[in-house]
Amino acid sequence: xxxxxxxxxxxxxxxxxxxxxxxxxxxxxxxxxxxxxxxxxxxxxxxxxxxxxxxxxxxxxxxxxxxxxxxxxxxxxxxxxxxxxxxxxxxxxxxxxxxxxxxxxxxxxxxxxxxxxxxxxxxxxxxxxxxxxxxxxxxxxxxxxxxxxxxxxxxxxxxxxxxxxxxxxxxxxxxxxxxxxxxxxxxxxxxxxxxxxxxxxxxxxxxxxxxxxxxxxxxxxxxxxxxxxxxxxxxxxxxxxxxxxxxxxxxxxxxxxxxxxxxxxxxxxxxxxxxxxxxxxxxxxxxxxxxxxxxxxxxxxxxxxxxxxxxxxxxxxxxxxxxxxxxxxxxxxxxxxxxxxxxxxxxxxxxxxxxxxxxxxxxxxxxxxxxxxxxxxxxxxxxxxxxxxxxxxxxxxxxxxxxxxxxxxxxxxxxxxxxxxxxxxxxxxxxxxxxxxxxxxxxxxxxxxxxxxxxxxxxxxxxxxxxxxxxxxxxxxxxxxxxxxxxxxxxxxxxxxxxxxxxxxxxxxxxxxxxxxxxxxxxxxxxxxxxxxxxxxxxxxxxxxxxxxxxxxxxxxxxxxxxxxxxxxxxxxxxxxxxxxxxxxxxxxxxxxxxxxxxxxxxxxxxxxxxxxxxxxxxxxxxxxxxxxxxxxxxxxxxxxxxxxxxxxxxxxxxxxxxxxxxxxxxxxxxxxxxxxxxxxxxxxxxxxxxxxxxxx
Numbered sequence: 001x002x003x004x005x006x007x008x009x010x011x012x013x014x015x016x017x018x019x020x021x022x023x024x025x026x027x028x029x030x031x032x033x034x035x036x037x038x039x040x041x042x043x044x045x046x047x048x049x050x051x052x053x054x055x056x057x058x059x060x061x062x063x064x065x066x067x068x069x070x071x072x073x074x075x076x077x078x079x080x081x082x083x084x085x086x087x088x089x090x091x092x093x094x095x096x097x098x099x100x101x102x103x104x105x106x107x108x109x110x111x112x113x114x115x116x117x118x119x120x121x122x123x124x125x126x127x128x129x130x131x132x133x134x135x136x137x138x139x140x141x142x143x144x145x146x147x148x149x150x151x152x153x154x155x156x157x158x159x160x161x162x163x164x165x166x167x168x169x170x171x172x173x174x175x176x177x178x179x180x181x182x183x184x185x186x187x188x189x190x191x192x193x194x195x196x197x198x199x200x201x202x203x204x205x206x207x208x209x210x211x212x213x214x215x216x217x218x219x220x221x222x223x224x225x226x227x228x229x230x231x232x233x234x235x236x237x238x239x240x241x242x243x244x245x246x247x248x249x250x251x252x253x254x255x256x257x258x259x260x261x262x263x264x265x266x267x268x269x270x271x272x273x274x275x276x277x278x279x280x281x282x283x284x285x286x287x288x289x290x291x292x293x294x295x296x297x298x299x300x301x302x303x304x305x306x307x308x309x310x311x312x313x314x315x316x317x318x319x320x321x322x323x324x325x326x327x328x329x330x331x332x333x334x335x336x337x338x339x340x341x342x343x344x345x346x347x348x349x350x351x352x353x354x355x356x357x358x359x360x361x362x363x364x365x366x367x368x369x370x371x372x373x374x375x376x377x378x379x380x381x382x383x384x385x386x387x388x389x390x391x392x393x394x395x396x397x398x399x400x401x402x403x404x405x406x407x408x409x410x411x412x413x414x415x416x417x418x419x420x421x422x423x424x425x426x427x428x429x430x431x432x433x434x435x436x437x438x439x440x441x442x443x444x445x446x447x448x449x450x451x452x453x454x455x456x457x458x459x460x461x462x463x464x465x466x467x468x469x470x471x472x473x474x475x476x477x478x479x480x481x482x483x484x485x486x487x488x489x490x491x492x493x494x495x496x497x498x499x500x501x502x503x504x505x506x507x508x509x510x511x512x513x514x515x516x517x518x519x520x521x522x523x524x525x526x527x528x529x530x531x532x533x534x535x536x537x538x539x540x541x542x543x544x545x546x547x548x549x550x551x552x553x554x555x556x557x558x559x560x561x562x563x564x565x566x567x568x569x570x571x572x573x574x575x576x577x578x579x580x581x582x583x584x585x586x587x588x589x590x591x592x593x594x595x596x597x598x599x600x601x602x603x604x605x606x607x608x609x610x611x612x613x614x615x616x617x618x619x620x621x622x623x624x625x626x627x628x629x630x631x632x633x634x635x636x637x638x639x640x641x642x643x644x645x646x647x648x649x650x651x652x653x654x655x656x657x658x659x660x661x662x663x664x665x666x667x668x669x670x671x672x673x674x675x676x677x678x679x680x681x682x683x684x685x686x687x688x689x690x691x692x693x694x695x696x697x
Contacts, residue, residue, distance in 0.1 A: 035072020042081035071098035080108035094134030131164035160204020190216030220257030268309035280321035303331030327351025361387025375402035402426035409436030570680035582647035592686030599677030
């Protein structure tokens with residue numbers, strides 16, 4: 001009786017300690033089960049042993065499979081052990097704070113499970129967790145090798161199916177090496193979470209999934225994935241939230257038959273610090289033995305489907321293949337909303353950088369580097385996109401002969417491109433139209449004049465070592481040099497993530513364009529020459545034709561007053577090479593023209609940027625050996641009788657023109673022509689005034 005009263009009293013105490021007052025921060029402490037540690041040694045063990053010490057270890061994996069484990073238990077496989085034609089099919093569930101753990105012990109190589117051509121209920125696997133919770137699988141090597149049997153195979157299979165299926169918790173897969181596993185369809189592969197079943201079966205979900213620091217090499221069908229059959233079963237409800245609190249981190253995935261890393265039906269998954277290489281029909285397999293692999297038509301390296309709030313960051317993807325389509329590094333696929341790709345590095349993916357599929361909206365692509373990705377479908381391929389896409393502060397670097405569009409518009413929503421650097425040494429162009437909008441991007445190379453960007457910067461971004469990144473670790477190549485024209489030229493974006501690609505806080509004053517928010521001091525341009533004519537003279541200027549004098553024109557300015565012929569005034573150093581020249585210019589004669597000269601060698605050899613009041617254009621000319629040639633022209637409202645600020649910048653053979661501080665035109669020419677020269681002022685049969693002339697580097 002005393003014992004019974006004691007137990008009742010103890011129960012009352014425990015219950016009273018477990019009560020939490022509403023709103024109180026006090027929570028009951030999770031009690032961890034002590035559990036039992038079991039040892040398995042493929043060489044020295046014996047299944048007749050208790051298994052509870054390293055000297056009394058079990059021998060085989062079937063012995064492990066026959067045991068129903070309890071919270072806090074540990075199953076330790078001896079390092080260096082090999083189990084051929086065996087597998088782990090684990091039973092029992094842990095509890096919160098007391099998971100069941102599979103791990104290794106001893107020194108040497110990871111314990112190897114070669115499950116060969118074995119199967120259970122039609123599935124081949126190295127490890128299976130079916131209808132269980134609170135398990136952690138660590139530090140195993142798993143393979144099957146090549147077999148002629150057409151079978152579903154996965155290295156690690158986490159399965160919810162049939163009796164016992166339901167809402168599962170806490171499955172951690174860490175530090176495992178999986179290789180040479182060949183399954184028959186896309187629901188197989190390296191590490192596979194799978195809610196499987198028909199309408200009349202209970203549906204499965206998972207919360208708290210961690211897939212971390214694994215290698216998955218040479219597998220079919222998919223490297224790492226979370227998958228549900230909810231899309232095929234009308235009575236199942238978790239089409240978009242079958243997986244919650246998912247983290248896929250620090251995995252290396254290589255030579256995969258279909259996709260690299262794929263998350264489906266997830267809420268706010270985090271996919272970070274992963275590397276994928278050779279994705280898409282890339283498995284090294286003897287097809288005379290393994291002849292049943294699925295035909296593959298489209299793949300992507302790392303992507304989401306039917307998911308909200310995904311974050312893919314600090315990942316690297318390269319060598320993804322185009323088969324019949326796709327082939328991109330990243331993909332906002334069908335029914336992906338409010339998700340982000342940020343701080344990622346992609347290169348040499350045949351399909352391009354980003355695919356966007358239908359029924360997507362509110363997705364963001366920011367602070368990513370795409371270096372020489374392929375061009376099969378353009379850098380950005382927006383397919384039936386139903387909503388808005390925000391693309392900002394990325395670097396798109398192309399020297400590999402691309403020819404398709406570097407940008408693309410949304411179909412029914414808007415694609416917004418802001419603060420991006422497009423380094424375009426191919427012939428690729430930029431889409432224009434009602435469903436694409438540009439603001440404050442930097443364009444360099446081909447087709448810089450296509451995009452209608454009111455605040456564009458045109459010129460070489462001056463990367464530290466553009467094109468020189470060979471891996472994520474060498475992405476410093478895309479930092480900006482102090483003289484970069486991308487510094488302090490971007491637009492401020494709310495909710496920008498708070499840091500750039502390199503971890504620098506945003507912003508350091510005025511935002512920068514590209515992935516690097518420059519943190520050093522920006523050099524002040526060096527002025528080579530200036531003249532405001534406020535001293536009342538034009539000392540240093542030499543004239544050729546016309547009638548030139550400093551006169552009052554509101555303020556003192558340099559006025560040319562002849563009305564017939566070519567009129568030139570020039571100054572500076574014949575040795576000047578790359579520089580900018582700007583001046584305030586007023587056309588006095590209606591229908592006249594006047595401009596600035598640069599790399600002026602003599603009256604028969606120079607470049608000229610001029611304002612044309614007849615055609616309302618700004619025109620770029622080259623005069624070589626006395627022949628004047630129009631290089632390019634752009635519309636620009638010209639008002640005779642008003643000063644207009646005109647600027648020309650030349651670097652090598654690249655020339656950029658600005659009117660009143662806004663980009664107007666760009667031309668890429670032969671850097672061997674007119675390599676050096678002075679600056680000048682010119683009009684033809686036009687009265688004109690010039691003021692505030694400045695030359696700077």
